[in-house]
Amino acid sequence: xxxxxxxxxxxxxxxxQEQAAEILGVxxxxxxxxxxxxxxxxxxxxYDRRLGKLANNRVPTDTVMExxxxxxxxxxxxxxxxxxxxxVEHHGFTQSYNWLRLTLQSHGRIQPAPRRGAHRRKRPxxxxxxxxxxxxxxxxxxxxxxxxxxxxxMDDANSRVYSAFFVSExxxxxxxxxxxxxxxxxxxxxxLYADRGSHYWHTPEAGGKVDKENLTQVGRALQxxxxxxxxxxxxxxxxRSERMFGTFQNRLPQELRSHGITxxxxxxxxxxxxxxxxxxxxxxxxxxxxxxxxxxxxxxxxxxxxxLVRDTLCVQEERVVGNDNTVRYKGxxxxxxxxxxxxxxxxxxxxxxxYPDGELAIFHGPRCIGRYQSDxxxxxxxxxxxxxx
Numbered sequence: 001x002x003x004x005x006x007x008x009x010x011x012x013x014x015x016x017q018e019q020a021a022e023i024l025g026v027x028x029x030x031x032x033x034x035x036x037x038x039x040x041x042x043x044x045x046x047y048d049r050r051l052g053k054l055a056n057n058r059v060p061t062d063t064v065m066e067x068x069x070x071x072x073x074x075x076x077x078x079x080x081x082x083x084x085x086x087x088v089e090h091h092g093f094t095q096s097y098n099w100l101r102l103t104l105q106s107h108g109r110i111q112p113a114p115r116r117g118a119h120r121r122k123r124p125x126x127x128x129x130x131x132x133x134x135x136x137x138x139x140x141x142x143x144x145x146x147x148x149x150x151x152x153x154m155d156d157a158n159s160r161v162y163s164a165f166f167v168s169e170x171x172x173x174x175x176x177x178x179x180x181x182x183x184x185x186x187x188x189x190x191x192l193y194a195d196r197g198s199h200y201w202h203t204p205e206a207g208g209k210v211d212k213e214n215l216t217q218v219g220r221a222l223q224x225x226x227x228x229x230x231x232x233x234x235x236x237x238x239x240r241s242e243r244m245f246g247t248f249q250n251r252l253p254q255e256l257r258s259h260g261i262t263x264x265x266x267x268x269x270x271x272x273x274x275x276x277x278x279x280x281x282x283x284x285x286x287x288x289x290x291x292x293x294x295x296x297x298x299x300x301x302x303x304x305x306x307x308l309v310r311d312t313l314c315v316q317e318e319r320v321v322g323n324d325n326t327v328r329y330k331g332x333x334x335x336x337x338x339x340x341x342x343x344x345x346x347x348x349x350x351x352x353x354x355y356p357d358g359e360l361a362i363f364h365g366p367r368c369i370g371r372y373q374s375d376x377x378x379x380x381x382x383x384x385x386x387x388x389x
Contacts, residue, residue, distance in 0.1 A: 003046060007038060059095060064103060067093070071109055074258075079250045080104055085282075123239070125157050125285075130189040130293035132156040132230070134241040135178060137170035137197075142253050143262050150252075153178045154244055156193065157287040160280050161244070162186065164271055166264050172199040175218050176313045177356040183225075183309055187294040191228040195238065201231055217315050224312050225297075247283065311361070315354035321345040327352060327362055332376035334362060336369055345369065 006023055009015045021028045038046060070091065075083045080101045087093035087100070104110045126132045134156060137149045149170040153163040163181040167174045182189070194200045200218050201210035210231045215223060222229045232238045255275055261267050297309055319327045325344045327334040329352045336345055345364060353361040358374035371379045 003034060003038070004043070007035065010035070059099070059103075063095070067100070067103070068107060068109065071104065075254070077257075078254050080110060082251050082254065125240075125288065127157065127288040128291050128293045129155050129157045129160070129287055130186065130295075132191045132193055133162070133182065133189050134193050134238065134244075135175065136195060136238065136241050136245070137174065138245040138248065139170075140249050140253070142166065142267065143256055146262075146264075148264060148267075149174070150245075150248060151175075151178050152241070152244065152248070153182055154241060156240065158285045159240065159244065160284045161276060164248075164276055165268050166271070168264075170197070170199070172217050172315060173356045175199055176221070176315075179221075180309070180313050180356065183297065183313075187296045188225060189227060190293050191230055192222060193230045193232060193238070193241075195232050200229065220316070221312050221314075225309075244283075247279075251279075310355065311353055311363075314356065317352050317354070319350055319352055321348045321350055329354075329360065332360075332372075334360065334370065334372055334376055335378065336362060337378060339369060 003024065006015065006020050010017070010020055015023075017028050017031050021031045024031065026034075034046060067087065070087070071078075071083060075086060078086065081097060083104075084093070084097045084100050093100075101110075105112055132155075133153055135151070135153045137151045139147055139149050142148050142150065148166040148168065150164065150166055151170060151174045152161055154161045162185065163178040165174075165177070179192075196203050196210055199216060202214045202216060203210050219229055235242055252271075252275060256262075256267055256270065259270060261270055317329070319329060321327055321336065321344075323346055324333075325336050325346055327336065327350060334352070339345075348364060350369070351363045353363060355361070359379070360372040360374070360376070361368055362370040362372075373379060
């Protein structure tokens with residue numbers, strides 16, 4: 001009807017083709033083509049001639065049904081992006097991700113994503129790797145009926161995950177284990193960005209400022225290593241790591257299910273050997289600066305953590321040696337063996353080191369005077385060394 005009105009004004013020489021094109025919102029060439037079709041076939045000539053015809057690039061019905069069958073039978077809990085990657089990798093799929101997403105929506109398999117809220121400006125990334133790392137834990141039902149904590153340490157500059165593993169409960173030892181893995185592989189970094197969990201900070205008032213003077217075991221260890229610990233005061237402040245956990249939760253449970261993994265030991269092996277390399281290959285960004293802020297620790301050799309790093313990244317507690325030359329720790333009686341430098345250590349102040357792998361050690365000043373298994377029994381290797389000395 002709009003065209004007919006414009007056309008009548010054109011035939012009455014009240015409009016030029018350029019003016020008609022501007023009113024209709026099309027090009028002058030399209031106006032001329034529509035006028036020719038209208039003069040030849042009337043109003044029917046204006047209908048889109050593609051209506052009722054199949055597109056030349058239409059995907060065959062068999063391909064659509066095969067894709068939907070795979071989604072319903074094997075990949076029903078995968079995200080569209082994750083599903084598309086598996087189709088390309090394992091099923092010779094050649095269609096685009098956008099076609100897959102729209103097809104799943106049109107067949108009722110998924111719902112369109114909700115509109116985003118108000119725009120928030122992201123905090124700029126650190127320019128170099130090793131300048132700031134994120135560490136956090138995510139409690140989730142990673143396998144059916146089992147809730148584990150996933151501990152992840154990620155670089156802010158490129159979103160590369162340096163360490164990830166499952167534990168029963170996040171805490172001081174899981175933080176030490178993750179930090180040891182990172183320093184072992186890359187060296188010391190500048191700062192660690194973490195939430196206000198009790199293993200990172202003492203917080204005098206709930207929801208208030210952290211106490212930067214009264215350090216936790218993790219805070220003490222990082223201070224000794226020269227690594228700054230930065231507190232995060234809101235989930236939005238940890239947005240980068242929160243989004244990363246969303247990716248893990250949308251992909252990792254499906255991968256564990258597909259591989260028939262149900263135990264934490266199997267899951268940790270799969271996470272380290274299979275999933276994490278693929279994850280970093282997909283989601284690692286290019287940092288602004290190709291240089292690195294990681295620095296080697298004194299005496300550090302790549303792939304090996306010195307005893308000094310191990311004896312820093314552990315729980316340290318002072319004790320007084322009893323009259324029977326033993327140290328009490330967590331219900332254990334740690335017997336100090338004979339030492340050629342001193343007859344006994346009764347009443348002496350010593351320091352117990354509790355390592356993430358469960359081993360224990362007793363230090364008198366800078367010198368180790370005993371190492372023990374998690375059950376308190378002396379480690380024979382340590383005893384043989386002392387005898388040889």
